[in-house]
Amino acid sequence: MAVEPLIFELSKPGRRGIRFPEPDVPETELPAELQRDRLDWPEVSEIDVIRHYTRLSQKNHAIDINFYPLGSCTMKYNPKINEAVVRDPRFANLHPLQDPATAQGVLQLMYELQEMLAEISGFSAVTLQPAAGAHGELTGVLIARAYHAERGDTARRKILVPDSAHGTNPATAAMAGFEVVTLPSDERGNVDLAALRQLVGPDTAALMITNPNTLGLWDEHIQEVVQIVHEAGGLVYNDGANFNAILGIARPGDLGIDIMHFNLHKTFSTPHGGGGPGSGPVGVRAGLEAYLPSPHLRKVETDGETRYEWYEPERSIGRIHSFYGNVGMHIRAYTYIRMHGAAGLRQVSEDAVLAANYLLANLRDRFEVAYDRTCMHEFVLSATRQKRNGVRALDIAKRLLDFGVHPPTVYFPLIVSEALMIEPTETESKESLDNFIAAMRQIADEAENSPEVVTSAPHNTEYKRLDEVSANRNLNLRWRPSQEPKVPVAAD
Amino acid sequence: MSSPQDLRYTRTHEWVRVEGELATIGITDYAQNELGDITYLELPEVGSEITQNEPLGVVESVKAASDIYAPISGQVVERNETVIDSPDLLNRSPYEEAWLLRIRPTDPSQIEALMSAEEYDAFATQAAH
Numbered sequence: 001m002a003v004e005p006l007i008f009e010l011s012k013p014g015r016r017g018i019r020f021p022e023p024d025v026p027e028t029e030l031p032a033e034l035q036r037d038r039l040d041w042p043e044v045s046e047i048d049v050i051r052h053y054t055r056l057s058q059k060n061h062a063i064d065i066n067f068y069p070l071g072s073c074t075m076k077y078n079p080k081i082n083e084a085v086v087r088d089p090r091f092a093n094l095h096p097l098q099d100p101a102t103a104q105g106v107l108q109l110m111y112e113l114q115e116m117l118a119e120i121s122g123f124s125a126v127t128l129q130p131a132a133g134a135h136g137e138l139t140g141v142l143i144a145r146a147y148h149a150e151r152g153d154t155a156r157r158k159i160l161v162p163d164s165a166h167g168t169n170p171a172t173a174a175m176a177g178f179e180v181v182t183l184p185s186d187e188r189g190n191v192d193l194a195a196l197r198q199l200v201g202p203d204t205a206a207l208m209i210t211n212p213n214t215l216g217l218w219d220e221h222i223q224e225v226v227q228i229v230h231e232a233g234g235l236v237y238n239d240g241a242n243f244n245a246i247l248g249i250a251r252p253g254d255l256g257i258d259i260m261h262f263n264l265h266k267t268f269s270t271p272h273g274g275g276g277p278g279s280g281p282v283g284v285r286a287g288l289e290a291y292l293p294s295p296h297l298r299k300v301e302t303d304g305e306t307r308y309e310w311y312e313p314e315r316s317i318g319r320i321h322s323f324y325g326n327v328g329m330h331i332r333a334y335t336y337i338r339m340h341g342a343a344g345l346r347q348v349s350e351d352a353v354l355a356a357n358y359l360l361a362n363l364r365d366r367f368e369v370a371y372d373r374t375c376m377h378e379f380v381l382s383a384t385r386q387k388r389n390g391v392r393a394l395d396i397a398k399r400l401l402d403f404g405v406h407p408p409t410v411y412f413p414l415i416v417s418e419a420l421m422i423e424p425t426e427t428e429s430k431e432s433l434d435n436f437i438a439a440m441r442q443i444a445d446e447a448e449n450s451p452e453v454v455t456s457a458p459h460n461t462e463y464k465r466l467d468e469v470s471a472n473r474n475l476n477l478r479w480r481p482s483q484e485p486k487v488p489v490a491a492d
Numbered sequence: 493m494s495s496p497q498d499l500r501y502t503r504t505h506e507w508v509r510v511e512g513e514l515a516t517i518g519i520t521d522y523a524q525n526e527l528g529d530i531t532y533l534e535l536p537e538v539g540s541e542i543t544q545n546e547p548l549g550v551v552e553s554v555k556a557a558s559d560i561y562a563p564i565s566g567q568v569v570e571r572n573e574t575v576i577d578s579p580d581l582l583n584r585s586p587y588e589e590a591w592l593l594r595i596r597p598t599d600p601s602q603i604e605a606l607m608s609a610e611e612y613d614a615f616a617t618q619a620a621h
Contacts, residue, residue, distance in 0.1 A: 167557075394528075394555075410555075411555040411556060412556075414556060417526070468529075468554045469529040469531065469554055469580075472529075472531035472532075472552075472554055473531050473579075473580070
């Protein structure tokens with residue numbers, strides 16, 4: 001297949017997709033100062049546009065094409081009924097500036113989603129405003145800051161973050177003006193309790209924990225961790241990135257967690273990656289509702305009439321998003337929850353955990369396992385055994401492309417050398433999981449017997465090994481139009 | 493693994509070389525190897541103060557971005573502009589051409605407390621597993 005030209009390079013002077021009829025009203029000239037004589041827009045026909053973007057889409061990997069075990073990202077299938085519902089003109093044609101009295105349907109849906117998320121997680125109240133996970137973290141940490149400031153407790157300058165955390169956790173803490181203190185993990189992949197006791201104190205604003213953590217492990221001492229931080233006067237923030245493992249099984253609110261974000265684009269099946277946008281609602285325990293972002297949605301009943309209205313919580317941290325968050329994602333997540341029901345959501349988590357353990361059980365004899373326990377929804381292999389033959393985690397990831405699957409997350413979490421982080425999600429069949437196991441076992445064989453097959457992969461893809469180093473060192477992010485468009489390259 | 497004998501080392505994979513009243517610091521061969529191809533480097537200005545165990549800069553590779561920690565406290569008297577322009581030097585010559593900073597140590601006894609080459613090699617071998 002040939003290199004796909006840019007849409008600009010397909011341009012031919014005078015070509016167009018649409019021809020308007022002659023105007024039946026008098027023409028009015030634009031003022032001269034608003035006119036320009038050159039506009040570098042591509043001039044292409046409708047079929048040029050359709051073919052160009054269809055070809056581009058075929059070069060992509062997507063969950064709709066094949067297996068996508070990108071650990072920590074929960075690339076689960078996005079049910080198409082979500083799209084049918086969100087495209088209903090009664091949702092799709094709404095405008096955020098219209099009078100809320102004329103948008104009661106969508107407000108009811110959003111209010112009910114708040115209530116459902118609160119019930120699933122055990123929190124007192126939920127805001128739907130944040131646009132994605134890291135935005136939810138920032139919202140949560142600003143709530144923690146406001147909570148301490150309100151009580152005049154301004155000495156709390158530090159936020160504890162385990163060394164297995166997503167990089168967004170320390171970044172969020174720093175962005176909110178806190179000092180980050182890194183917490184080591186113990187030999188079973190839990191938070192090191194002795195280190196926690198030593199580091200926690202009257203300067204602790206919060207602990208940001210991810211549970212299950214990025215090793216795919218449930219912290220075996222979560223209740224003690226929460227207790228230690230609470231006794232020191234700090235709050236516990238849970239990064240809900242891995243909530244897909246515990247739906248209907250454990251509720252973070254019941255464990256004493258104070259604040260948590262949800263990733264609707266992970267756990268609740270809204271589009272992810274390039275398809276986004278994301279959505280990162282935040283739940284808080286009783287006593288923290290007044291700090292939620294503004295506006296917040298409430299249900300008001302007067303004289304037997306029910307209506308839904310926006311209001312500003314009493315000690316709100318303020319606005320964190322224009323309008324009302326990524327409402328299209330709220331509609332999809334609501335649909336997902338309603339389609340599954342309580343029992344169905346529990347089944348989601350049970351199947352996600354079962355699928356991950358099935359893969360782990362069939363791979364642990366060929367790859368090192370960093371912390372070899374029963375895993376939750378994901379697990380982390382290490383390619384240290386393969387590295388002795390010169391095969392790195394990156395090479396294994398590239399070789400997997402030859403089998404038509406998306407590689408797992410590599411080199412994360414940072415505490416595992418040559419990490420391969422694998423998350424199958426609940427939506428894969430046994431055949432799909434078995435295919436992945438067979439591919440990984442074949443790659444393990446190749447790493448032993450013919451390592452060059454792996455280190456020179458991929459072999460079956462349109463592009464071979466890309467020069468990622470040059471791409472990083474010599475960034476070239478902007479295409480500049482030339483006077484003479486290049487001749488399009490025909491597909492072979 | 494056998495790191496240069498004349499340097500002192502930290503658990504965060506930096507090295508220190510004493511040169512009269514000054515000390516030169518950099519990152520170890522193990523560190524550059526773990527990071528992979530290095531693409532970007534950020535270092536403090538000449539004249540700024542660095543504090544032991546606090547981040548002094550950032551190194552980025554195609555795999556990850558990591559803090560570089562100050563092995564000792566002191567004032568920056570010179571920095572290696574060549575390695576900032578060509579961070580791939582860190583992959584090729586971590587102990588010589590890709591030195592990062594020359595500093596005037598606040599407390600020279602901090603250097604003595606760092607690991608010897610043998611101690612660091614044992615530590616890094618352990619960390620690799």
